[in-house]
Amino acid sequence: MPDTENIGWFPGHMAKTRRELQDSIKLVDVVIELIDARIPNASRNPIIEELSKNKHHIIVMNKSDLADDSVNADWKKFFEAAGAAVIAADSVKGVGMKEITAACVGFMKEKTEKNRARGRIFTPCRAMIAGIPNVGKSTLINKYTGRSVTKTGDKPGVTRAGQWVKIKTGFELLDTPGILWPKLDGDAGIKLALTGAIKDEILDIFSLSIKLLEMIMKIKPDALRMRYGIDFNEIEPAYAVHEKISAARGFMIKGGKYDGLRTSITLIDEFRGAVISKISLERP
Numbered sequence: 001m002p003d004t005e006n007i008g009w010f011p012g013h014m015a016k017t018r019r020e021l022q023d024s025i026k027l028v029d030v031v032i033e034l035i036d037a038r039i040p041n042a043s044r045n046p047i048i049e050e051l052s053k054n055k056h057h058i059i060v061m062n063k064s065d066l067a068d069d070s071v072n073a074d075w076k077k078f079f080e081a082a083g084a085a086v087i088a089a090d091s092v093k094g095v096g097m098k099e100i101t102a103a104c105v106g107f108m109k110e111k112t113e114k115n116r117a118r119g120r121i122f123t124p125c126r127a128m129i130a131g132i133p134n135v136g137k138s139t140l141i142n143k144y145t146g147r148s149v150t151k152t153g154d155k156p157g158v159t160r161a162g163q164w165v166k167i168k169t170g171f172e173l174l175d176t177p178g179i180l181w182p183k184l185d186g187d188a189g190i191k192l193a194l195t196g197a198i199k200d201e202i203l204d205i206f207s208l209s210i211k212l213l214e215m216i217m218k219i220k221p222d223a224l225r226m227r228y229g230i231d232f233n234e235i236e237p238a239y240a241v242h243e244k245i246s247a248a249r250g251f252m253i254k255g256g257k258y259d260g261l262r263t264s265i266t267l268i269d270e271f272r273g274a275v276i277s278k279i280s281l282e283r284p
Helices: 014-025 046-051 069-081 097-117 137-145 186-195 205-219 221-228 238-249 259-271
Strands: 030-036 056-062 085-088 125-131 163-168 171-175
Touching: 014 046, 014 097, 014 125, 030 046, 046 163, 046 259, 056 097, 085 097, 085 137, 097 125, 097 137, 097 171, 125 137, 137 163, 137 171, 186 259, 205 221, 205 238, 205 259, 221 238, 238 259
Parallel strands: 030 056, 030 125, 056 085, 125 171
Antiparallel strands: 163 171
């Protein structure tokens, strides 16, 4: 099992980030919370939800292009039924950006009208981009500006400090470091690890890939059969299917043994890139 229970995952910089978020949120009108569309529940940080309860709040289901389209639609209905503004997005391609801007401007309408009545002509919209590590916050801002104004990476923990970015006249975004919560339960921790929110270096990749296989065997078994050209029964243990994938790909090492590490890395990489299929690990 991947050791998600004992990850030291609220180190000094995470505690500092929470304090910075508490200070920064006073400066904004809108909180744009990015979550991973493949794991909308596990990727929602309760700390962000708590800090933004008195602000306009937009839930952006980022990486929606990697998740199952029908499940995305179900999650959108679920969050909207709870009163949230929800937008499906792909920060790499810029999908959803117009909707995010329109929602922010819409939220500001009442405040703008009140300020005009007081003689203040210009009321800018200031929004905070918040979310877990590696969910695409900096990528979204860079797409907005058309240039690399914030550092991005495919590993968590790249953004180190909040920074203001002017998108256009009257609209500014505050990029913030990704923040996880102090205690991760096993299920959420595994899903976060599979989507890249937790550094691979501190996890057991083999055990993680077995958990991934168990999930996909329940959710989309035919996607595994088609992608790897294998046959299996859904009641087979995941490690046996793991071996079949290794053999089908020719991932072998000395002595005729199958290369578990190479197979594990391939499985996780191909899940993250939606190469196996568009897969959602959670349903509402």
